Amino acid sequence: MVTLVDFLFILGLYFAAIGLAFFFSWVGAWVFRKLSARLQARRGPPLVQPVADIIKLFGKERFIPCLANKFLYILSPLVALSAILILSFMIPPGIPYWPGPLSWDLIVVLYFSVMFSLAFVIAGWASGSPWGKIGASREVAIILSVELPLAIAILIPPLALARGGYGFTLSITDVILAQEGNFLWTVLPNWFIFHYPFAALALFLALLTKSWMRPFGDIPEAEQEIFAGPLTEYGGPLLGIFELARLFRFYVFTALFVDLYLGGGSGLIFPISILVFLLKCLSITIIMTIIHVASARYRISHVFKWFLTVCLAFALISLIRIVVGF
């Protein structure tokens, strides 16, 4: 029986989770832009920059192109934002997460991470612009190639737990709890990245691509070729909602990787565990930024080739190891 107090408590918790996600993605987005600038020997924008961009966009003129499908044009930013908000409170911030370990976290995460990408496809098609349609078709190609290695790599830790006798679970909290302690004569922490490095690499590359970073990720919005891709015809508040959704991905996708493969908060006590978790997220963001700045953009056919051969092979190696029990 859920009382009103319980309901308010859950609501407060969700708002706290979203607040943490927003704050961290703000910092992550700033680190991304500042570090990109510093790596190119530039000065870079101030800390307020990501938020100033979004506030400015909400103050611009409202606009719907005459060729657009009005319903889908307005709906798709809302789909993107709600999907990423649901993700940002379904993925626990490195700690055992109240209201308890749900046994289907990872299914929700998989589903809404696809929803987030699909929102951009809808946006591109609904906006009625040829650039938007090219961008949408590229986004579809990326979804088709990335999702299979991503799904396998996300499901490796729970499958490994089931193999190891923990019982079958699809909860991220259980995965975090299982990564406490050490292994290999207590040299290494008991993180899944050391148990299944290939699957971790596959997940890292997939998340890099899903967060629109080079070498693969920015193909849909390749600004030298197709302006802003799916978002070409967007402007004003609707673009602001998209930018807000894209801000959250700096938290969501790094947090997913840290929770599944880098041990979350590593079993420390409460306030320290969240700090450790955020530091891990930040270091993943920094690695992603360095890869983004250092690499050029691949062609869309290379994405198919890379993800459906190399990354899929990485993920399958770990899957076969689990099935064989090695």
Place this chain on the structure above:
Amino acid sequence: MGIMSWARGKSPWIAVLHAGGCNNCDIEVLDVLTPRFDVERLGVLWKQNPRHADILITNGCVSKHSKVFVKRIFDQMLAPKKVIALGTCACTGGIFVEGEGANIEETHTIVGGVDTAIPVDVYVPGCPPKPEAIIQGVALAIEKLKQSE
């Protein structure tokens, strides 16, 4: 001076439009993105997309052919929007028109400066203007953006 005015001043996104002419200003604009001048510290982002942009930098004189496209691209931008005329050609027509001062006449191909097609907020003369002058022009346009409704 509300929060919206502050945000507009902090995040001007820029599109560059080359209306016609010798391409020199077009290349000079790219200098302000280099590490020496780095306009991203002012929040300027390079959006070659008029829908996303707040400030349109036009360079080159407007020809009879490009006038309709300059107008169309200006109309594609969302309010509040500001226009910078960059270079002497964009300010007056430069060497491509006949006459001088207020008596500029259009030739058989060239109409004149950018202000013959769209309203201009900031004029940055020079052939080409130095990057410092371009940054000053952008800063003046940012001041106008802050005051806009």
